[in-house]
Amino acid sequence: MTFNSTLGRIETGGRNATAVLAQSVGGGGTGGYATSRSVSPAVSAASSLGGSGGKGGQGGAVRISNNSAIRTSGEAAIGLQASSIGGGGGTGGGAAAFAVALPAVTPSGQPLPSIALTNAIGGSGGDGGKGAAAAVDNRNAGIETFGVGATGILAQSIGGGGYGGASVLQGWTLPVLGGAGGSSGQGGYIEVRTLTGSTTIRTTGAKAHGVFAQSLGGGGGTVSDALKTDDTARAALEKTATVLAGLIGKAGGSGTVLDNKGTGGDISIKLAGDIRTSGAGSYGIFAQSGFQQSSGALDASRAGGSIAVDYSGTLQGGSGEGAGIVIDGGRNNTIVIGAGSRVGALSDRAIVSTFGQESVRNFGTVVGDIDLARGNTTEWNEFRNEVGGTYVSGGSGTIKVGNGWFYNAGTFDVGGVGRIATATVQKVDLQLGGTLLVDVNSVAAGGPKADLVQASRVLVEGVKIKPHAVEGLLPGSFTVVSASSLQTGRAATAAGGPGSPIAWSASQSGGGISISPSADFVGKAQGNLTDTDRSLLDSLQRAWDGNEAGMAGIFASMANIESAQQYETAIGSMTPTEDLGQLASDQTLAGRKSLNAALSCPVFDGAGVTLRETQCVWSRITGSRTTQDRGSASDGYSQDGLSYRIGGQWEIRPDWFFGATAAYNVSSMHTRDSLTSVHGRSGDVSVSLKHQTGPWLLAGALHAGYGDYDSSSLFWVGDDLWSAENKNDVWTAGLRLRAAYELASDDWYLRPYADLDVLHTYMPGYTLAGDGATLQAGAMKEWSVAVSPTLEAGTRVDLGRYGWLRPYVSVGATFINNRSLDSDVSFSDGSGKGITFTSSSSLPERLFNVGAGVQLYAQDKYELRAEYRAQLASEFRNQELSLRVAMRF
Structure with missing residues (x-):
């Protein structure tokens, strides 16, 4: 049918x-x-x-x-x-x-x-x-x-x-x-x-x-x-x-x-x-x-x-x-x-x-x-x-x-991942080849600290033991195989992921096989390490060697890392302070721009190319992008910004001018590894006093700035993933002295000038916490001194009754005495003192500055200026494009 x-x-x-x-x-x-x-x-x-x-x-x-x-x-x-x-x-x-x-x-x-x-x-x-x-x-x-x-x-x-x-x-x-x-x-x-x-x-x-x-x-x-x-x-x-x-x-x-x-x-x-x-x-x-x-x-x-x-x-x-x-x-x-x-x-x-x-x-x-x-x-x-x-x-x-027998040439996972268990092979022979997956836990509160395979008779045929750390890991030994009769054809080996800084070894004694971990945090790291990275890894090594229980959870997570990329991610996620400190570095550099904005209201004197200061009010909008490649100085990031600035300058007595400017800025920063993102708002004010005598211009300026930043940091270490939100404040203050001299010919000019800046940066301490881990960053307080020689060249293009154009270019350099802004950081995972290390956020020590712009002056009163500026250093680029309107009075 x-x-x-x-x-x-x-x-x-x-x-x-x-x-x-x-x-x-x-x-x-x-x-x-x-x-x-x-x-x-x-x-x-x-x-x-x-x-x-x-x-x-x-x-x-x-x-x-x-x-x-x-x-x-x-x-x-x-x-x-x-x-x-x-x-x-x-x-x-x-x-x-x-x-x-x-x-x-x-x-x-x-x-x-x-x-x-x-x-x-x-x-x-x-x-x-x-x-x-x-x-x-x-x-x-x-x-x-x-x-x-x-x-x-x-x-x-x-x-x-x-x-x-x-x-x-x-x-x-x-x-x-x-x-x-x-x-x-x-x-x-x-x-x-x-x-x-x-x-x-x-x-x-x-x-x-x-x-x-x-x-x-x-x-x-x-x-x-x-x-x-x-x-x-x-x-x-x-x-x-x-x-x-x-x-x-x-x-x-x-x-x-x-x-x-x-x-x-x-x-x-x-x-x-x-x-x-x-x-x-x-x-x-x-x-x-x-x-x-x-x-x-x-x-x-x-x-x-x-x-x-x-x-x-x-x-x-x-x-x-x-x-x-x-x-x-x-x-x-x-x-x-x-x-x-x-x-x-x-x-x-x-x-x-x-x-x-x-x-x-x-x-x-x-x-x-x-x-x-x-x-x-x-x-x-x-x-x-x-x-x-x-x-x-x-x-x-x-x-x-x-x-009969139990034959393993594949993967034998004892109890599944993340749970300490015992697998008992009753009465028969166990031939142990392939891979044996075991969980270990150094901080287990009573009971076994590792998965165990137990049998009457075990024949070891080159089994590779792969541990998975649960909850916490510290130096020690873990028994993972126990037998009344243990025979070895090919010895057992033990290994974690190839990218993990925790290595494993296997040993046989009597009827048991045990595994033991060892650590080399710096040696396993590949690529460029920043100063912060190296300080962190040195501190981790000291904690491992000292059997520091407060870091057992982090050690367990690092033991479960598989690839070099995962290890790099783990290092980056444990050092968000470096990225958050970059906010202070960038605002420090932005303070120099604020000082510069208070020193510019020039026009041509008469029909020539000699520049002189005038009275004016102005407004400017600037878009900027800053990028830092990953290297020895930084984890790498990109930041986009938009600035709205107004200013004015008044002649308070013959050839003496007082200037003032204020700005509101918004920015968005993302690190190259996508572990940290920041959205911020900041404001600054600067005032200046200038004196012009013949071809000389002498000036001084003061700056004050404040930034409010919302950050999100992702911690990703091995199998563990958590995030922390934070609000960061940054305060900056600065002083600038400038001396400029103009060399004018019939239709072009050269204007060399030099700036000396003294800057102070303050970022209060903060805490990032999640999944039992706590990171505390101390306050950042730094003084920096910068010297910037610059040469500007320009010309005049008459537009008849419409006014004139001033195309110009500039080239220069900036030398900063401070290569980084530093803070002390502590990190712990649960109880115990954890570790301490130094977090360093880079400042470019040497910058190559270029700029180009064109100024349109009409009806002896109105100005429209477009300008491009760039600051370039090794692995660092800051570029901005601005548009300014001004009115002379």
């Missing part, structure tokens, strides 16, 4: 509302109720299910090909069911009762308990009935069920018995009578596979499995409602089986009830997709092959066929007693987890099997307990975590293989 499900969508609702059912039954019938018949004067039955089958009835092959979207809702509302049943009856679900009335005592006078059964399946099929193949092919299929026992796919072949109503108790099937006579039917071949696309299954109910594949011989199968719930009925059946057999024999039957001789056939499950079950006691995949006893468990003395599970994709079992994959019985069973797959369960039980021999090969990721010897069986099993595979121990941390 082949059934092709090509409907776009199938939905059912209600109890036992299976969406797609394909069933072949030999020696009986399926569904409905048989006519009541008399078993004996003392035993009567009503509404027995299955009818009377002829001797030797065989179940036919059943195949479902599905590419539909299926959704069911209700108890035991299965998505797809393919059943082949020989020598018995078919499905009955929650049909009426089969009642057996027994006398109070046996003919010999022995007391006999009463028996009540509901929906016992099988009828009176003859000997030799066999279940044929049952197969489900999925073609990009989707199945979703809601309800207790609502399995996604049920594929079943039962010989010499019958299938009962789709209910499962504790994940294990319960027995069904095989009919009158000794049934010896074999269970048939089961196949569930993905042919094209992906198979998606979702179940939410308790004991609602994703895929249920069952091949049983000699009767059996999932059973009806009463037998799954009525422990009294089941116990009574088991207790009186012999008596019941005698009664049936007296009525002309074979005289046996469970004298079945068949067993299960092979099962093949090859799926690719996404199967997730979430209910209590539900399995992602369940496969069972063998002979079922009256207790519901398989008979370990009668092996079934071989079971093969090959899965690719995501597979999740449910909670409680649920599991990802469960194998019951079988013979030589194999489980293969494909590369890129993930298998686990909400219960943390990944793979469970009983008495069959299992070989598990993992190329993907398996998470949770492994139990290949459920019930403490002793057959030979193996779990092979192959190259490219990852096994994450979880739940109880127990790995039970039975009598």
Whole structure:
């Protein structure tokens, strides 16, 4: 029988509302109720299910090909069911009762308990009935069920018995009578596979499995409602089986009830997709092959066929007693987890099997307990975590293989990342190659300080131990492997990330393997280190060597760094004070511009090219960009600014002029590493006094400025990421003295001048805190002296009655005595004193200054001036473009 499900969508609702059912039954019938018949004067039955089958009835092959979207809702509302049943009856679900009335005592006078059964399946099929193949092919299929026992796919072949109503108790099937006579039917071949696309299954109910594949011989199968719930009925059946057999024999039957001789056939499950079950006691995949006893468990003395599970994709079992994959019985069973797959369960039980021999090969990721010897069986099993595979121990941390070995050539992650755990490989050999991921914690409050793998016998074959620090790390030793017998083929090694400043070494002593960290903070840093960086790293090294507990959290984060880029980021994120201090450096340089703005209101004297000071009022807007490349002086940043400035100059006595200017400035700064950003507002005022005598101009100016900046700093050290917001204030003050001399010819002029600036910068201290870490920066108080010689050259272009133009260029240099503005910084992570270091924000010591502009003077009164200026230094560039309007009075 082949059934092709090509409907776009199938939905059912209600109890036992299976969406797609394909069933072949030999020696009986399926569904409905048989006519009541008399078993004996003392035993009567009503509404027995299955009818009377002829001797030797065989179940036919059943195949479902599905590419539909299926959704069911209700108890035991299965998505797809393919059943082949020989020598018995078919499905009955929650049909009426089969009642057996027994006398109070046996003919010999022995007391006999009463028996009540509901929906016992099988009828009176003859000997030799066999279940044929049952197969489900999925073609990009989707199945979703809601309800207790609502399995996604049920594929079943039962010989010499019958299938009962789709209910499962504790994940294990319960027995069904095989009919009158000794049934010896074999269970048939089961196949569930993905042919094209992906198979998606979702179940939410308790004991609602994703895929249920069952091949049983000699009767059996999932059973009806009463037998799954009525422990009294089941116990009574088991207790009186012999008596019941005698009664049936007296009525002309074979005289046996469970004298079945068949067993299960092979099962093949090859799926690719996404199967997730979430209910209590539900399995992602369940496969069972063998002979079922009256207790519901398989008979370990009668092996079934071989079971093969090959899965690719995501597979999740449910909670409680649920599991990802469960194998019951079988013979030589194999489980293969494909590369890129993930298998686990909400219960943390990944793979469970009983008495069959299992070989598990993992190329993907398996998470949770492994139990290949459920019930403490002793057959030979193996779990092979192959190259490219990852096994994450979880739940109880127990790995039970039975009598075999655990082979690791992939990644063995003890307990998952971030949790101290123990993985116990019980009784069998552990061959330890590949990679062992362990967590360590130097500051754990009691209990173990590292993940531990423990086993009776361990063979070390070049395992690479990769630690992950949790909470805190300090110098010391951590035991990560413990065994009664430890043999070494190739010695274990230990290493963190290649970019981490924390290195690891492994050592073996007796039955244990231990790892120990060491640190080289400066030596591991690549590229240019700023003065702040070097001061920080030197302080970290002293704290490590001194076992400083207040820095254990930072050491743990740095131990988890993988790449050189991550280490560079960590260093940069721990030194935001350097970037925030750059605000003070930039405002110091801006103070020189404020002083310069108070010294300029020149016009040509008459028709010549001699410049003289005048009375005027003016307004100017300036856009600027400052960039600092990463190097030995700075982490690198860029800053954009906009300045609105007004000013004026008045002649207070002949050839003596008083000037004043004020500005409002806005700026936005971002560091090259994107760890710090600043948005600020500032203001400044400057006043000047100038005296002009012939070609000489002598001047002095005073400046005061204040800036208010909102900063956001990102701390990113290894796995830890946090941010801190802050408000920074900067105060500046300055004094300038200028001497200028003009050399004029007929149509051009040269004007050399020199400035001497004395500047003071003050930035109050501040605190940055987050994620338990605290950074405190002390106040910055610095004096700086700058000398700037400059040469300006210009000419005059007459515009007739419209006025004149003054194009000009300038070139010069600035020499600053102070290469940086410094502050003391302390950093701690939790309790303890932490570390202290010096934060230095660079000032360019030597600047090359260039400028060019054009001044339009009209109607002997109005001025329009456009100007470009640049200050250039090694790794530093400041450029600005301004437009000024003025009116002479």
